[in-house]
Amino acid sequence: MPLSDKDFPVAEHTLPNGLQIRLLEDRSLPVCTVYSFFRVGSRNERPGITGISHLFEHMMFNGSRKYGPKEFDRRLEAAGGSSNAYTSQDLTAYYEDFASEALPLVLDLEADRMASLTIDDTSLARERDVVKEERRFRTDNDIDGMLAEALGALTYLAHPYRWPVIGWMSDIEAITRQDCESYFRTYYAPNNCTLVLVGDFDSKAALKEIQRLYGSIPSGAPPPGVPTGEPPQKGERRAVIRYPSQAPALLAGFRSSDGRDTDSLVLDLIEAALSSGEGARLKRALVYEQELCVDAHVYFGWRMDPGPFEVSLKLNPGVDPARAESALWAELSRIAGERISDRELERAKNLVRSQLLRALSTTNGRAHTIGQMEIMLGSWRSMLDLPDRYAAITAADVQRVAHKTFAPHRRNVVTLFPGEVEA
């Protein structure tokens, strides 16, 4: 059953400077969400300034012409709102959730920083320290982070997906104010942004206000292309980490398809079959039946360029990683070798459909989904027929994509062993 555009009467506009606008009124609660999606992430970086997309995300909260340092969040919170942001490999998203009467302020805050962000050495130095702490927290002292960083560098030789979104520590240290200024000019122009409003507001009035505030911001030159070449993988690749942990861990990855490829929808279903819910294949086999792991989990999300399909195994203390790895390959061979039953396929489809519906059940979730569809698939309307596209996937599609994706020569494996690195 498709979603109906009657339930999602999204108004679409584009300003002469290229700013894309998507408006969805919903008067059920006195709240709004505004998202600003910029088409820039770590894939737009280069060695030497890895992590600049994320560091820059921090810099966006440090003041602009009209609203000085610390003013962005102070004004917003004082008006009954909160803000946050995230950076991925493909995009950077900023959002505000707020009491609906604060909409004019929120638009003014956002437009002001797009038009006239302040980038100074003092705030850059401070944010650099904050980001280094974030990196110590998420990567240097975190097993999942360590594994993910090593796997990226293993799976990609040439593509920018090779480095972590947070960047290498030495690059975070080296990024200069000039790098940030150039980055801002290149990627934060209105023609590289999609603005999404969802909630309790009047569309006509909101559009008028957006035109007033954003209309005079000049568009920028089209951002440079991304070096997307990646040589075909011709054999398994491995890396080892030694760290004083309680238990071993393993992260395996396979370079797969990009978000616009229908195979990515098939991989969503494969993810659901392998790791969504306690009855999923990997959980049943590796956690419950063979008792090899505390958790077995798949990470797969749509990417602009062919992204990784990753499987994380958090092993029970004392388990030999080789045993867990063999069990994992057996499960991946099974889904590639034997056709999935109708019942299991239906289960996967239902789980994926419910996930989409739940994402649409909050104001923030609707705004995020609309923007994400625009950036990743080219139009928010893609979400309407997603349920039908998933429904059309067959057991043969699952087998074909699994067979192609999980071929042994495409494996990339990082294993963490408890212990110290020998000096």
Add this chain to the structure above:
Amino acid sequence: MTAADLQLPPLQIEKLPSGLTLLAVQKKGLPLFHVRLSLPAGACEDPRGKAGLAQFTVDLLRRGTRRRPAQDVDEMIESMGAHLYADASMEEAALALTVPAELSDRAVDALFEVALEPAFEDAEVSAARRRSIAALQSDLDEPSTVAGRAVVTLGYGPGHPYAHPAQGFCRDVETFRREDALSFHATRYQQLGALAAVVGQGSPAELLDQLKAKLAQWEPSWPGKSQRIPLQFAGLPPGEGMRAVVIHKPDATQAQVRIVAPGLPRSTPQYAEAVVTNTALGGGFTSLLVDAIRVDRGLSYSVNTRLHMNRRAGLSVFSSFTKNETLRELVDLALEKMRGYARSGPGEDSLEKARRYLAGLFPLGLESHEALAEQIADALLDGLGLEHLTTYRKRVLGVTPAQARTMAGEISPARDGALLIVVGESEAAHKALSGLCPLDLKQLEEFA
């Protein structure tokens, strides 16, 4: 900002003679249906020497019922596109499912079957015990998880019903047998003090009828009231000075920091004052502590203070982390700011910001099916009533400077008797904290 009361969606509440509360909430829009069961079977009910039994029991529910084995239970739930939420908090065990609206009957049946007819087969109990122990050991690899476990264990102190993490400790979990789960289930999964909630597109009356019709099938297997020993909640002992505990995490380049002091229960009549005053101190992104520690000095990525408000007692907790080299700077700064705040409270601007921030965002916390059911259920079970939600914004906006000043002294974690917990490399932490206060060293394994 207008101080209008919040309008809850149409709902109906009925209390049965058994002590079970029924709640039906109408939510139009997406074709989803949510069912939730809250039971008086939280971690505070864990018998002495059996820390973790409430969580262990709720985890086992899905591992087979009297009607079907574990694999078929998963199939029953996940074929509907649903994930079973089954978890124990300090106060309650809760189970919940969200499904497409057309599957509402199947969802209610599935939830009741899992909650009320578990098989607790020996083989499943043994396997669950092994899984729990492995997970507890594994958790030691996450410094923030260890810090969280230390906060409740050390913050409430020995013998207090809240003084252990819901997952318990390996030493206790190792003793769990089938009889423990059976006995816990028989005595705590009762109707008295429980609440069944449904949220869907139908009218509240229709939803309530549907719930009652289903309930009739399950009543015979659901005890009304069981014999239970009432819990003893002694007041938290007043402390003097500050003491510190360092939990050694080899090779850590960053230290997790917590500062803990006795706080307030959720039933406090000064709930709004407490929440507003905490928000100005360390709740929002522009709070005093975030400003001082992150924005001005770049010492940490994350800084906050939280009120851990359980039904009968609570804690005030400061949380942050920083590299080993700046541990002392962060601790000194946090203590200085929190002590100053305890004396003088928030300034006029900070107070106004905190009030409006909380009032403006509050409706978002009631948006999803799951949040509606949980928030209303908690308000009812905690004895706070629907007014707790409907008048929240008005109460928050009405907090005065004088009230906030008084409250600042009660919720600031940096008070006499405060406990500083550091999870990090012990040698570096010892050196950094030298001369600050008496300091104990503990090993990670004590918190597994």
